[in-house]
Amino acid sequence: MIHSSKLAYGMVLGDRYRIEQKLGSGGMSHVYLAHDLKLLGRSWAIKESVSAPSQFVNVADEAQMLITLSHPSLPRIVDFFEPDAEGFTYLVMDYIEGITLDQQFKKHPEYITASFIMRCADQLCEVLEYLHDREPPIVFRDMKPSNVMVTPMQDMRLIDFGIARNFKPEETEDTVKLGTVGFAAPEQYGSGQTDSRSDLYGLGALILYLATGGHYSEWMPGMEKFIRSDLPRGIIPVLRKMLQQRPIDRFQNATEAREAIRRAVQENTAPIYPNSFSSAVNMQQATMVVAVIGTASGTGTTHTAIAIAHYLARHGGGVALAEMNGVPGTFARIQSVAGGSSNPLDRKFQIQHVDYWRESARAEVVNLLGGSYRFLVLDLGCYKDNERLEEFLRSDIPIVVGSGAEWRYQDILKFAEQLQRHPQNKWHYCLPLATQEVTQRISKEMETQQVYALPWQPDPFDQHAQMDTALQTIFNSIIPAPIKRKKFRFSLR
Known part of the structure; x- marks a missing residue:
């Protein structure tokens, strides 16, 4: 400095x-x-x-x-x-909570999985698409790992617009040559004016850097053998095109690049991006979002989200359950026990008519809303003033899970008080194992009838008569009475 x-x-x-x-x-x-x-x-x-x-x-x-x-x-x-x-x-x-992509790469290389790399490519391409579609277009000009923040939910955030500029078509080259060596396009060193294709070069360099374990950020002959083997092979020609020396030889816009990235993934394995689904559901029906958030850890938020998803699935239509709880791993364990795919790129698996999406990012959830699901259940984990609050507040049916223990019932009151600036009239409060006395007390103190005690249900995948009764009270305006289905059992493989 x-x-x-x-x-x-x-x-x-x-x-x-x-x-x-x-x-x-x-x-x-x-x-x-x-x-x-x-x-x-x-x-x-x-x-x-x-x-x-x-x-x-x-x-x-x-x-x-x-x-x-x-x-x-x-x-x-x-x-x-x-x-x-x-x-x-x-x-x-x-203030964006998290660490830079550069820090994650160096301190936690085990988190840089094939799935993570492809998600990173998709999300950054999507934000470049937004910037380049502005009028006039905004060229970021410094795509590198230290300018990307990774949130606890593994969402990407583009930071530091210190050298970004509006594209000026009347200029033939940049007045000031700026960019980071190793990630900047050739034209940033004086051979022409930077435009949207310069950012695509920078993104290609960043992805190649991740894909080669930090060894390379420039395309050279024979580079294919240095790219990790668990990535889709279709990503190789995509990177090669993004890293062409001449802008005219690259993708001409971020939309083209993003479509190529997604095709590479979809042709390799089951898609990690929810673009198309085969469920025979009424496509004209809007997806209803159910968001489940806990007042503290250990209250049974994920357990409740799973029970709700399977309850809704028993009423027909498509149901997706997205893991957005900040502590990835639970859905991965469920996937391994349920006999799901071992491919790290395949983050979708199904149990009893419920599509599970593990380690879901916000951009992917937005795409799920455009799919063929009747219900989308979000497992948001426990509330810690986190960025997932927006998903909770915007959902059609927001559900708060709090402890039913006598000595912890104040947690749910504190939660409501912290968020008192937000309308709470449609919130539902679920208390696993709560007594009738606790439920009545909270209803009175919060001046709402939307407080429910949830019974003990050791297996949330299975139908449980008392749980059905409790959930029917919440969903009675949108679904009919429960339909009995055959019990589900994990088969260990």
Whole structure:
């Protein structure tokens, strides 16, 4: 760093943002975590940049660019401080929980699975598609592992728009040559103006870097033998095309590239992206979303989500159960016991007419809504002010799972209090093993009749008369009485 920072722990920026810790540094900027003194409980990331007076417009341009963007894979800017007398400016934006892709690759290489790499390629291609479709198009110009955040739910977030620019068709080359060696397209070194195809080169370099264990980011003859064998072989010509030296020889837009990536996966194995389904369900019927979230760990959130999914499946139509709980592994264990595919790319398996989607990212869930399912059940895990709250709040039937124990019933009251700014009239509160006294007490304190005790059900895949009765109370307006089906039993293989 050429310049030291003016911020420090405990300082308050703009009479509102209290600095808590430094998150990172690079180039000409520092990034800090700050707590909002007006919106209690909210945290933000503050990017401090410093530049000469002649460069003040660059930071202002970045702020103006971010203000216009609205995409789940991009940070949202909420405040901007113009350059002070010393040239320091501050961008206040969403704090994205997680680590960079670079950190995950170096510290947790075991997480960089074939499935993860293909999901990374799809999600980043999708956000580039959004940026390039803007008017004028926005070219990111610095696609590299340290500029991608990986959330606890394994969603990708594109960060640091410090050198992004609007495409200007009247220019023949960039005024300033910027980019990261190893990931930047050839034209970023002076041979022409960068455009959307430059970002596709950068994405290809990033994926090749992951696919070769960090050894290569540039295509060379014989590169095929260095790409990990568990990736779809169809990804090889895709990467080769993305990494062509001349922009005219690459994919001409992100939509083309994304379609090629998906074809490579689908031709290799059962699709890891939910684009097409064979279920014979009424395609005109909108998918109803049931979101299940727990007030704390150990309350039985996943168990309840599974029971609900199989209850709904017994009433016909397609049901999908998506794992979005921040602790991947449970669905993988279920898949192995149930005899699902051992292919790491195949994250979909079926048990008794329920399609399980393990380790689901937000982008994939959006695609599920466009499929042939009548119901989509989301297992959101336990609430910790996490980013999955949006899925809970937007669902058709939000279900809160709390402990039925006498000494823990306050958890559900605290949960409702923390989220009191959100309408709660359609929320349903489920208490496994709760007594009638506890249920009545919570109903009275929360002034709602939508509190239900769930009976003991050791096998959530199986039909259970008392559980059916409890769930029928919740779903009585949308489904008929239960249909009995043959019991399901795991067969160990």
